[in-house]
C-alpha cells in the first residue's frame with residue numbers, strides 16, 4: 001500500500017534548501033491546529049479523572065459522553081438522536097480513515113468521491129480501500145460547490161463532503177445539502193459530511209448547517225444513507241483530547257460498531273469524562289469564535305480579503321504557489337501551505353492556505369509582513 005506524502009512533508013522538502021530571513025521571527029501559518037490553551041475547566045476535569053485509568057474503555061463509549069453529544073446536536077442543530085444513531089470516536093481522523101475501509105470492504109470495485117482540495121486522510125482511506133476516486137473539484141467558478149453528473153454519481157458507493165470546508169472555507173446551504181440527501185437515497189450511496197469546522201462561525205444568523213438537518217427537512221428522519229462527523233478539536237481548542245462523533249443512519253452504525261470493537265480505538269475513560277464536559281459547555285466556544293472573527297477582521301484590513309462564514313483558513317489566490325511559498329519563507333520567514341499540496345488534477349494551483357490560529361497580536365504582525373511581501377511579489 002503506497003500513500004501519498006503528507007502536505008507538511010512536501011513542504012519540508014520544498015523549503016529544505018531555502019534559507020529563511022532570520023531578521024524576522026519564524027512564523028508558521030500552515031497547520032490547522034488552534035494555538036490557544038485548552039480552557040482550564042477542561043484541563044481540570046482531565047486531572048480529576050485520572051483514577052478512572054484502571055478500567056478498560058468500552059468501544060461504544062460511555063453513555064454520559066453520548067448524552068453530551070446528543071444534547072449538543074439538539075441544541076445546535078435541532079436534531080434529536082437516539083443512542084443507536086451516534087458513536088463517540090477517538091477524533092474524527094481515525095473514522096475518516098477506517099470507515100471507508102469498513103463500508104467498501106464487500107464491494108468488488110468500490111468508488112469513493114470526495115471534495116477536492118481535501119483533508120488528505122480521505123485520499124489515504126481511498127487508497128487503503130482500493131477505491132477508484134472521483135474528485136469533486138471545488139473552484140472559484142463553481143462557488144466551491146461540487147458539480148457531478150447523475151451518471152457519475154450512480155457509480156459512487158461513498159461520497160465525502162466537507163462543509164464548512166478545509167481549505168477553501170466555503171460553506172453550503174441547507175437546500176444544497178437536501179439535494180445531496182435526495183441523491184444519496186435515489187442512487188443508494190453512503191453520504192458523509194465532515195462537519196469538523198461547524199462551530200467556528202462568525203455570524204449568529206449564518207450558522208453552518210448539518211447534513212442531519214437537511215435529512216430532517218426532506219423527511220429522511222432515520223438519516224438513511226447519511227452520516228456526519230464532528231469533533232472537539234477546533235471547537236474547544238483541544239485537538240489533543242481526541243474526541244469526535246459519527247452520527248446518522250443506525251443500520252450502518254450498528255455494523256460499524258462491531259467493526260470498531262476490533263479496531264481497538266476506544267477512548268480512555270478520563271478523556272471521555274473530560275470530553276463530555278467540553279461538549280456540554282458553549283461559552284468557551286464563543287470565546288474562540290470571537291478570536292477567529294477578530295483575526296479575520298485583521299486579515300480583511302491588511303490583505304483586503306472577504307471574511308468567510310466559517311473556519312480559520314484563508315484560501316489566498318497567488319501567482320505560482322510554490323514560488324510564492326519559497327520566496328515568502330526566504331524573505332519574511334513565514335511558512336504557508338501551497339494549495340497544490342492539498343488538491344489533485346491542478347486544483348489548488350495558484351492558491352496557498354493560511355491558517356489564522358494565533359492570537360490577534362501575532363496575527364497582525366505576521367499578516368503585515370505577508371502584505372509587505374505580496375506588494376513586492
Ligand SMILES: Cc1ncc(COP(=O)(O)O)c(C=O)c1O
Pocket residue numbers: 032090091092093094119162166194196230231232233239243244
Ligand atoms: C476537514 C478535517 N476533517 C477532520 C479533521 C480531523 O480532526 P480530528 O481528528 O482532530 O477530529 C481535520 C483536522 O485538521 C480536518 O481539517
